[in-house]
Amino acid sequence: MTPEIFIQILASGLLMGLIYALIAVGLSLIFGLMDVVNFAHGEFMMLAMYATFGAVLLIAIDPLFLAPLVVAALFVVGATAYLGVVQYAMRAKANLGMVQIFATFGLAVVIRGVAQLLFTPDYRNLPPNLLGGKTVSLGGIYLPLPQLAGGLVSVAAFTGLWLLITKTDFGKALEATREDAGAVALVGIDKNRVFTLGWGLGAALVGLAGAMLAINYYIYPDVGAPFALIAYVVVALGGFGSVFGALAAGILVGLVEAVSAVILPSSLKAVGIYALYLAVVFVRPRGLFGSL
């Protein structure tokens, strides 16, 4: 293997990893906030992809510029999911964990059904656009333009998220609610409002990832499932609730996947990710950056 090829592999792995991190961070954020694993997370991403697809057909603007619109729409979807379903699941007097799993899983099935109803089970892709199918050469390394844009968007989103958490009042309320949801009520923070915004934010982040992925991926009702699985792995690997853990684990997963794709048959490339994940959690049961 020449050094160029090796760097090429690492570069594309890094870009994919940044996207994985962006998909996973919303899941991790919601978990850190309220101990709920959202089993409809992949479906949120699928919705974002269809939203991009639908918007491109309707208004014929380049999908890149539609991303903010999609993100806003997904924010509403996430907040609605919390207000309409999850807040009731949080009130269960028995089997809380199971209720949360199956309430969000039921929601996922409904969303998939709605997507089938509106768009049929067919595979769709976007009409030709600015980035789709194009590559750029940087010092002899070829990078697909959609992935490069996705990676950059992910870096920007993580920077924004970091600023949001550390510099704004909402960020402080978010941190305080994560630390102790019971106590925040005493200092005048409306827990329900923080949760609603938290779900909106979580969905908006995965929505951004979906909008970027829509550019060069097939869109179909079940497209969320494989990405959601990777997101669970990333979150468990990084440590549930850790934003930085999601970023680091996302990149790690992207790199390992890219390397596995070279040394293993392509159909087995996910085995590399699973092996990495299992090796880590068996040594560190709460992930790389999870608090013990």
Added chain:
Amino acid sequence: MIPPLLSVEGVSRRFGGLAAVSEVSLSVGPGEIVGLIGPNGAGKSTLFNLIAGAIPVSAGTIRFEGEDITGLSAPDRCRRGIARTFQVVKSFDSMSVLDNVVVGALVRHPHASRARLKAAEVLDFAGLAGRAAAPAGDLTPPEKRRLEVARALATEPKLLLLDEVMTGLTPAEAQKGVELVRRVRETGVTVLMVEHVMEIVMPLVDRAFVLHLGRELAHGKPADVARDPGVVAAYLGDRRRAA
């Protein structure tokens, strides 16, 4: 001199850099009721967890009936005859009151039918017979404390560790609790009890052992301990902080 039932020898426990318990030594003789008291954060519950085997020691030795049990797990210590209650009640809420106690009784009676009889007997002893069929989650807080004692007694222990069983009880309920502890001792069980409130424990215990900031502050007869200037200062300081 009768050999002690439990002896804690130079036991320490650190959490990170923080020493929760430092070089504490104490012994409890068979048949005694010993009080472990001290202000908040004195390390009482940590010491309890070390004796019960819920967490490992950082240094020191714990002996039970003369044998070194420092390396034994909590279930193994239970089998040796150490039972405990928890400061924050930990009942099995999806099970009935009787079934909660059956779990304890199974240690000595592997056959569930025999364990059920034993559990019924202990429930009666603890004054919970009327609530046997109720779901544990439906009990009132004082009943739950009683249930924890019953569950621990069902393991037929030689040493019973009671962690703040009187906390949150009204004076009348606490009096019933004191009564129960006395009856437990009458059956031959040795008791080591943690209490925050000195007024409750002092009349009950044979000896008191005071912890402060993870170290032994004083020990001896309750009346002497209560007059100890160091103890008085520690408690006053605690009250002043709390105020």
Added chain:
Amino acid sequence: MAVHALPRDLAETTAAYDRRRRNELLFFGAVVLALAALPLAVRDVYAQNVIVLTLMYAALSQSWNILGGYCGQISLGHALYFGIGAYTTSLLYTKAGILPWFGMLAGGLLAAALALALGYQLFRLAGHYFSIATIVIAEAGLLLVHNWDWAGAATGIQWPYVPDSWATFQFGRDKLPYIYFALGLFVVTWLVTFLIEGSRWGYWWRAVKDNADAAQSLGVMIFKSKMAAAAVSAFFTAVGGSFYAAFVSYIDPESVMAFQFSLLMALPAVLGGIGTLWGPALGAAILIPMTEVTRSYLGGSGRGIDLIVYGALIMVVALARPQGLVSLFTRRPAPKV
């Protein structure tokens, strides 16, 4: 402590316990008899097919319930054990001519052994970390089988066409043998759960689920409890997988090891009531016929209405009846947690 005669209300409590257990067995016997008579009344092949699946999922969910419901370890990777049963039986039969009855036993034992090997690592993980790890391991298993050429890879394994026979457990048109076997499997899993519920293991498992710290202080071996529950649960799940392979006589990785099977095993228990004797059966009796009916009446259009109905039902029951539907039939309210 002096042993004395139990006071009346306690004697009554233990007697009530024995009565309740006996009544449960009698009721179970009545239900089984009714189920055994059902296919004689229902002759329609499609309906009989639904009965087979319902009984199979009742048994599978009961198996899942042993680990997930009683011991509180929420596995979302039971498709792995189902697949091991299906593949072991199919491979032994098609490659070595070993009859499915032996394959069933082999698959069950293999799954139990694997559950113990995996549990050794997995049971150090808590809560969601455990559930996610079970998903990942099952997915890794699916992927490996997908790439395992000797086992048919993505194409799967087709059982040879043979005349109807109990030896090979192959019946072309007759559904009755499958109904009775599935009923038998359900009876066995129910009885195993019933016996465990009244035994030391049953108490230990529920104690582990409710509060591991307290359980430990009462002498309960946490790790051993989880391992035992995992092994029993995996064994019966794999037997169910073996049965399914014989029933459909064709398997491929997606049709026996996909993630949705893991959920389908947990769902009836969740709907009916996890950690209860009747929850899985009640959940399966509602969920499976409903799934089949919505699929055949609404799914044919490919328009997703079946999914919407199905998903909404899961959501509604999870939210409205967190203790499961059996709680509708018990007199006293379920304990608060």
